[in-house]
Amino acid sequence: MSQGALGDRLGLTFQQMQKYERGANRVSASKLQAIAVALGVKVSWFFEGLGDPTAERCGEDPIARTMDRFLATAEGFELARAFPGVPAGQRRSIVALARSLAEEDGNTPALQS
DSSP: OOHHHHHHHHTOOHHHHHHHHHTSSOOOHHHHHHHHHHHTSOGGGGGTTSOOHHHHHHTTOHHHHHHHHHHTSHHHHHHHHHGGGSOHHHHHHHHHHHHHHHHHTTOOOSOOO
16 A cells, blocks of 8 residues: 555545654554554554564563563552652561562562562
8 A cells, every 4th residue: 555545544644644654753552553454454563573672671681671560560650759758667668568468469579688
């Protein structure tokens, strides 16, 4: 399918399609979904072969991978932002509580003190 034909299906000008293709303009998530539908593919098709960005960023370092996964969650990010403001004694209590909860749930904490 040509740029022009795809642009027509999406209600975009040829110039806008060129800007997307050259990377001059970012493609929003909703527009990427519309492009995928117009082309008859899943959105994931655009990312095939790119590899795991966490693995590339963290390599073989298990601590870095654990932290990356933790910070990728809303709760992990919020906790990481708030934690430095908690007094040291209370931080130790929070860590002990988290370890205890993880052990009760059958999860073994990745890091031991």
